[in-house]
Amino acid sequence: MSKPVEQLSQVIVRFAGDSGDGMQLTGSQFTSETALLGNDISTLPDFPAEIRAPAGSLPGVSGFQVHFADFDILTPGDAPNVLVAMNPAALKTNIKDLPKGGTLIVNSDAFNERNLQKAGYATNPLEDESLGEFQVHSVPLTSLTVGALKGIEGVTPREAERSKNMFALGLMSWLYGRPIEPTVEFLEEKFAKRPEIAEANVKALQAGYAFGETTESFAVTYEIKPAKLTPGTYRNITGNQALSLGLVAASRLSKLPLFLGAYPITPASAILEELAGYKNFGVRTFQAEDEIAAAGAAVGAAFGGSLGVTTSAGPGVVLKAETIGLAIMLELPLVICDIQRAGPSTGMPTKPEQGDLLMVLFGRNSESPVPVVAPRSPSDCFDAAIEACRIALKYRTPVYLLSDAYLANGSEPWLLPDVESLPDISTTFATEPNDGDEFLPYLRDEQTLARPWAVPGTPGLEHRIGGLEKADRTGNISYDPDNHDLMTRLRAQKVAGIASDIPELEVDDPDGDARVLVLGWGGTYGPIAAACRRVRTGGRSVAHAHLRHLNPFPRNTGEVLRRYDKVLVPEMNLGQLLKLVRADFLVDAVGYNRVSGIPLRSAEVADAIEAMVDQ
Amino acid sequence: MSKPVEQLSQVIVRFAGDSGDGMQLTGSQFTSETALLGNDISTLPDFPAEIRAPAGSLPGVSGFQVHFADFDILTPGDAPNVLVAMNPAALKTNIKDLPKGGTLIVNSDAFNERNLQKAGYATNPLEDESLGEFQVHSVPLTSLTVGALKGIEGVTPREAERSKNMFALGLMSWLYGRPIEPTVEFLEEKFAKRPEIAEANVKALQAGYAFGETTESFAVTYEIKPAKLTPGTYRNITGNQALSLGLVAASRLSKLPLFLGAYPITPASAILEELAGYKNFGVRTFQAEDEIAAAGAAVGAAFGGSLGVTTSAGPGVVLKAETIGLAIMLELPLVICDIQRAGPSTGMPTKPEQGDLLMVLFGRNSESPVPVVAPRSPSDCFDAAIEACRIALKYRTPVYLLSDAYLANGSEPWLLPDVESLPDISTTFATEPNDGDEFLPYLRDEQTLARPWAVPGTPGLEHRIGGLEKADRTGNISYDPDNHDLMTRLRAQKVAGIASDIPELEVDDPDGDARVLVLGWGGTYGPIAAACRRVRTGGRSVAHAHLRHLNPFPRNTGEVLRRYDKVLVPEMNLGQLLKLVRADFLVDAVGYNRVSGIPLRSAEVADAIEAMVDQ
Amino acid sequence: MSTNGHLTAKDYRTDQEVRWCPGCGDYAILAAMQSFMPELGIARENTVFVSGIGCAARFPYYMNTYGMHSIHGRAPAIATGLATTRPDLSVWVATGDGDALSIGGNHLIHALRRNVNFKILLFNNRIYGLTKGQYSPTSELGKVTKSTPMGSLDWPFNPLSLAIGAEATFVARAIDTDKAGMTAVLRAAAEHRGSAFVEIFQNCPIFNDDAFAFVRDDKEGVNRVPLRDGEPITWGAGAEKALRQRSDGSIEICRADDEGVLVHDAHHEGAALAFALSRVTQESHGGTPVGVFRDVERPVYDDLMAGQLAAATEKFGEGDLGALLHSGETWKIG
Amino acid sequence: MSTNGHLTAKDYRTDQEVRWCPGCGDYAILAAMQSFMPELGIARENTVFVSGIGCAARFPYYMNTYGMHSIHGRAPAIATGLATTRPDLSVWVATGDGDALSIGGNHLIHALRRNVNFKILLFNNRIYGLTKGQYSPTSELGKVTKSTPMGSLDWPFNPLSLAIGAEATFVARAIDTDKAGMTAVLRAAAEHRGSAFVEIFQNCPIFNDDAFAFVRDDKEGVNRVPLRDGEPITWGAGAEKALRQRSDGSIEICRADDEGVLVHDAHHEGAALAFALSRVTQESHGGTPVGVFRDVERPVYDDLMAGQLAAATEKFGEGDLGALLHSGETWKIG
Ligand SMILES: Cc1ncc(C[n+]2csc(CCOP(=O)(O)OP(=O)(O)O)c2C)c(N)n1
């Protein structure tokens, strides 16, 4: 006797619990189930600060938000519609995000005195008025789970208890009509070596599902129709995974072996860890003694003819600056991935920010121009990585790839590309003298201004390069004033010239009559695009352009900016792109800046846009 | 029977010879003699590239230019009127700077086949037509010297030969009516332990002087009247010396012991070396294992209550970035001196540039604002150093001091200040709780927004600080989004607020009707001011403003810029200040940029200004 | 209002919640340090803990003294500046195997050779804890971690050998759970003027559990080789095993009653014996020496610096700014 | 068009004018290297010299092979990337005492412990040459230089002790002007698979003249203690002096015909003897060992890396990009 089904267009669910409660797993399984239904999805985990805090404590709370819908969505959502809180600490840290009338599911078993105290609750919120404005479902998840698992041999009471996350998942799956079979399969595989644990988890999952069906607490169940997505094969992917795959793909597409020099750092470590698993792709990962060595080794590998890459986050990227300066002088290809996090200094290591744009552009001594590429979404990290490699190889230059903690850990469905459709970014090594009998290592390609890449092992092209200023063409050390001025300008021109080799800036202005342009870059694409949608739904027109190339800018950028009366530049910093476009195009653009260590909220961005439109 | 005396207003003499020829000594003695005559002076050495190249080779040439005049002068001069060339290599590398009709004095003895070949001369330029357009005085300096020194006991022929620079100095002293007594004294003191060498040098000097008087080669002698300088006591000083003295003075004025952490690097090493000599001023110099440690030790010293300073040049300053970021988060005073040199990477280590402005402003992860101060002349390094220390101490922030290789090695007369006239920059440590019984390390001063500086050893104020984001007031670790946004803005406001504590930007516009403003910063003051003079002499009006504070800008900067129709920004980079003023003030300023590793030439800057005025 | 006087471990606790994982060895080290501090007799305000980044590096937050949680690997450099300018302070560096030996390796070895007066406690858990489980420079070859799915390729450092090779004047080893042993080592380190280097075997139950089980749980002393100055080096349940030196310079195991049993001499000027002892490991010898390996006197950097300042002042008089500005060749105008 | 075949020293000269000061020890090292190279039998194009910054670091410009003059202290890191990706190359690092031991100390010790396959030649002149005469980490205590007018305060590193403490597998010492000795050491280094560390005493006549005069000019061998594998360690004009080990692990001088004279064993697995020998110095013993101190086999980083790649390919097959993209949970739409 099934319950009535209500249609919804979209839902945002947040799972929150103690670090030990398995919320990441719960969230990602809920995501997998949802993906199979054809909804569009976007997810964002919220890891606790670096160290495993004591159980039940506020800093120990771990969260995972899933946004799914029957249309193409852009962000994991500003705020959840449904909050699943596994303990008082999780409730405490997350309830402020739940809007009035939102659904709250709590594990009432966890609301004992000890836990309440650890979370700083003087009284039990389940028993006072404080949750009055929410639809509260207080479910004794722990005891229901333990009850359901009685009698499975070899499962300790602790282990039984630990399955409560699967009970919660079962319940949520029922509520939103998600199939639990994929999770059953997943659990059986994951615990293949301990079938009793697999059984316990599966039973808990099923019990949760059944509980939904039978309890009176839930009157309706919801349905979210599939989204109209481009046909094809999809997989759910985080930004760091996509970035890693993009690097492997670039290695294949360029026919160069990939060498990664890295030193672990949050939130970039996952790239090192991911790439360490692709040894059968010829990928060499080198965990260096520090970031300087990581970058240095990548330069050494590039000199030897590898696709040299180094990854880090802000506090590590600054350390690489001198080495990148060397690579600029050597004019060797190199890709530096900066997974931006909140700073300055150590800052808030797990939180996103867009604070490193000016650093990667200018953070080296003297005039040392570098191209910069920034992905706009988790799956876009794949394409952006290939693009960064393409530019590095073609122009023989270090290129920065600017991702952030939000893209890195967030996930979304990724329409898998055909390998054949990927760009050919193969490059050629010099094998012959290029000036009569002589080899001139700084004789440039006329079109790209790139110098030849002659790798050791090539007979007859032996040459020496270094960080001292070099004479045009020959590359010999030179202190000649005019030569230095020339070389400085050539290096700048080479990078500036890339503008002719990248797409023009596209503007999304569905109404065609917008007077306000919103200009963003990189990881804020989702929130800004969602904000624009919201503004348009509210009846106003707004145009949105989003920069993927931060240096050089697309060649039509100035023209685009000047087309609009007003330009708003939302950023997760104090106005870095803003400074650049004001300087380059002399437009009186205005910033919308939030530096909170959390993704921009589209509702707030929408407010800012509306205010500007209405001005 | 003395020769006729001709009056001159100014002269620029360049001494050039092999590294072993003692040109630096010759130049500086000529400077000393000239100072005593009351001329204004500006000098610039031109060291050979880093290593002592083989004798007689082109890279081994060492030069020293002295500009002296009967008025206040601004630069060592674009080009010499008189070139003294001790060998063919010196001639070869310097002759292109000598204008038509210029005076050339060469040591003809050095023009033998071997030397000619080393310098790449196919034929002897003294014997062909190539020097036709100059007034050439070909003097056998070596043999005349050796001849003059015959009979001094204990002096080897080699040693006699090596005195030829004193012969040249004697000749030049005669030619320009400089007294040689100070040099005689100097030589006797310098070679006190080897009186025979002192004697040889003095004899050579006197012989050179006498040679001028007797030879027919020189028909006239010149006189340059004293300049009208502010009365007082002067000494000739280089930028690095003045900077070092400024730091010692700041230590005294703040009553804090000075701690310098440094790692040797051209052209900053001299500051470490200079300060190492002031141990009786309580100055501690620490030659660290690298630049990171140098900066780190300075931060440690600052935590302990010292005036912490670290010095380097671009390739070393980039390495300090992470540590400066920490100091920004810790909000501790620190002064970082960057003696800019030509880059990128190792670049041209001995040559000046203004390439590090954007790096010091933005070269750290995330939003990490710092004040920046830049001296305008060698002696101004003294005041600028005190100003940097003042801001660092008062606002508890790292401050960058941007000098360059040109200021560092160049010299000028310095009107010695009264110690009493120097600013009081003393600061106070926290000694008491600041919030009831509690000590809150991040409770700010309302006016400056500086936090209290409580140094270890102060009972009751024990506290812990670090690089993680901290809660407002308490300084505890905080991951709160709003707190992070607040702290980010507070750090920015603190630095921005310094604008109210620095002088307004002054404009030099003697005619009062200029439509073009030339805006410069730091070490280009001399060439730009000289260019403006030249332009005005040519009958055009031009205004000049020169920035000493690069962050924040003086509060009237925008207003000044908007007062003029056109703004020209000459820089020894590709337009860094230009970018900043365009972004901040939306003025369509235009750059004049030369990145040649040599100081801007005022003639070229003047051309650029005139072109703009005439547009 | 000095805080000196009758302090207890409690006085060294801060109001910050300790945030290491349950069961982390860092707790024991913290407890031992807090108990030991009062014994030192140094006022709380004259004590400073400096750290880099890592789990270990959270240490200063939990010590109610002055403290700085700085940046990864740089604590020895920062402590050098502090100790050199403030000889009145007792300066301690808390660091991890990644912090001290990976990114911070250079600062560590330079601090040791300089013999700057601070104490370095290296919490060695043979893993990167804070970044969640990559191998470290002390991880054994072939270690499977997040970043080395097929096993690590780098031969590990022996922290003691490295320190001795870097001219350290004080080198010791302790075990997190061995409070008595650790306290003895801390005491010796505190008494040593100059740099003291102490490796502490620290268990990370989350990412590298039981890495040191062989000595940590070795209550009978089967594997622990205690180094006691002036005494023969013997160990085993019945102290039946001993160490002695072969003619090739290496050290072998023998019976306690054999001839030539090594008598420990931590104060021996030469570093060779301490080095040889640092090569005695569980893998190579089936025993792990703990205690003070080396403790010799050598001029201390900060003392030498202070000495030069005093000598210069003695010679030239206390610096006079006016005279300094007027030094060199000057001339008068007007 | 390989350049292999009958090469001579001349083939290794470049067209760049050599710009060291007259009399600089670097000339002799360059000459020795250029003479030695042909003997190696490696094609010029397969040889790479990498350096940092310093006088010594100009070396690559003068070798007609591939080369990189990089940034201060980072050559070992750069060489690690190169050697790890290009096992077919013969990679050499030329560095100075400042470059290698000051700013680059960390990269050096990590390269040594990893045993990456490149050879490090440390031109030790106990001074910063290129920056014109500040003291270096190998300068003796109390050295008066530009930056230390009252004498340096830092105890110097012993480069060999440091290398051995850092788990180096090959450690040797040579003298710039001793071409035969240096060539023998270079040969042994080249033959060693893995990292080889060679300290070369190099005279800097400009800023630190005669720092090594005691062995450099020691034609009679009064001060030079030659280390010859398998032979007793004796020296002196008539080979009358010898070394032997004391029971405390240190090394003493004895007469060549005394009992217990040490027989050199560079291949000894344990590092203790090599370390003890590294402590034998002119100051402490009146003699300076030269030659190969230590030369042992240990898995090489690049080989291990290549091995893992091969093993992974063996196990999972050559990577297929399409399959990789489609791995994990996928689903179809439309
Ligand atoms: C410049 C920089 N690089 C990398 C990191 C990331 N990071 C933080 S701690 C750490 C290693 C921690 O290992 P260890 O020192 O052994 O300390 P543990 O956590 O094991 O106590 C790393 C790589 C950082 N914070 N800063």
Ligand SMILES: Cc1ncc(C[n+]2csc(CCOP(=O)(O)OP(=O)(O)O)c2C)c(N)n1
């Ligand atoms: C990052 C950086 N810091 C400092 C320098 C300046 N510098 C160049 S070489 C050198 C030291 C040279 O000493 P050493 O390595 O012993 O070489 P030598 O000149 O004696 O052969 C220094 C400090 C630099 N080039 N880069």
Ligand code: SF4
């Ligand atoms: S990760 Fe390991 S070292 Fe870090 S706190 Fe947890 S148990 Fe301790």
Ligand code: SF4
């Ligand atoms: S300064 Fe010294 S090391 Fe450098 S080239 Fe001259 S003699 Fe050689």
Ligand SMILES: [Mg+2]
């Ligand atoms: Mg660790």
Ligand SMILES: [Mg+2]
């Ligand atoms: Mg040297």
